[in-house]
Every structure is written in structure tokens, then in C-alpha cells.
Amino acid sequence: MRSGVVTFKLFRLAGGRGSFATVKAWSVAGLVAVALGAAPPVAACAQDGPAAPDPSWLQVDSVTKTVTFQLVAGLTGLNGALNFNGFRDGGLTLTVPVGWTVVMHFRNHDGMLPHSAEVITDAHPLPTGPVAPAFARAFTLRLEQGLISEQTDDLRFIADRGGSYLIFCGVPGHGAAGMWVRLEVSGSVHRPSLAATPAGKP
Ligand SMILES: [Cu+2]
Numbered sequence: 001m002r003s004g005v006v007t008f009k010l011f012r013l014a015g016g017r018g019s020f021a022t023v024k025a026w027s028v029a030g031l032v033a034v035a036l037g038a039a040p041p042v043a044a045c046a047q048d049g050p051a052a053p054d055p056s057w058l059q060v061d062s063v064t065k066t067v068t069f070q071l072v073a074g075l076t077g078l079n080g081a082l083n084f085n086g087f088r089d090g091g092l093t094l095t096v097p098v099g100w101t102v103v104m105h106f107r108n109h110d111g112m113l114p115h116s117a118e119v120i121t122d123a124h125p126l127p128t129g130p131v132a133p134a135f136a137r138a139f140t141l142r143l144e145q146g147l148i149s150e151q152t153d154d155l156r157f158i159a160d161r162g163g164s165y166l167i168f169c170g171v172p173g174h175g176a177a178g179m180w181v182r183l184e185v186s187g188s189v190h191r192p193s194l195a196a197t198p199a200g201k202p
Pocket of ligand 1 (some may be wrong): 171179
């Protein structure tokens, strides 16, 4: 009966994502899960990206009020690598106190596609390409063309206005396809944090 469960899950995934590569990865994970006697839902969680953000992605200097974030485009194969740090569609939120300096060390880990990043105002619908950044210098070089595999660039800005923002890939079509996570600039927190959050439209 196990194989029946796995087949159902693969079918459901194929309908939801429509990605052959993802389905293939799932089928392997499912078979491994069955072989090990693990429950398929555990494998399902693992395939959706890290269950929790890696603490090493965030460095906090409370003296200079600077938060440094390792922002990695295409860290995993999730969503055809259209993800930041393995999260898509707002599934990761960086929260910083108002007035802090934010440094994002951007790196493109995707071996196939170019990517970029910019901080933009939360928008409906999502832009189809680059838009004006919400803060000065809150964008990478070659915002529209993207940086190629293993290229890096830094975003550096002062989060001087509270609100809800998106960390968005400016390469046409990527952001709208889910390549964005969230930045919250809050007047009611005293320390930056990074957390998995419900994925969905902004
Ligand atoms: Cu991209």
C-alpha cells in the first residue's frame, strides 16, 4: 500500500508544480522514504526546502546596529531554482528594526540562470521585471540581466522607513514566478531575526 501513497503524492505534486524535474526528485525521495520506512510527509517537508532558516545566514552587530544577511539565489532546486535561500513566494522573512543598516551579501548559486535582487515595496500584482528599489542601494548590479553563476554583489542600505517589503529577483519573470522573500522593517522589535513564514502572494 505504500507505493500507492507515493504515487498519489507524485500525481498531486505534478498538478501543483508542473515541473518534471521536481517530480523526478520527489519520486526518488519517495522511494527512499519507503525503503527506509519513513513516513512520506517527512520527505515532503524536506523537499519543500529547509524547515528552518540556517542561523549562519544572519549576523547581528548590535553596537553598530548592522545586520548582515547571506542572500543566496537558487540555493536549492526548489521552484526550478527560482528561490532565495531555498524559499519562494515569501516563505522566508527577514525582520529588522527601523534605523538599522542592512547589508545583504548576494550570491547566485544557480548554475543555470542569472539572478539579481532588489528590495521593493510590497506590490499587487508582482512586477514582471525591475522596479525602483524601496531604499537607496537596495539592489544588485545588472538588476535586469542578472548576475551569472557564483557572481556576488552587496546591497547596503539604512532601513529608515518601517513597512513590508519584498526581496525580489529583477530578472524578467523570476519574481512573478515566486522568486521573492520578505523584509519587514519594524518599529516594535529590537533585534533582527529570520524566520520561515507562510508562503503566498504578497
Ligand atoms: Cu532570478
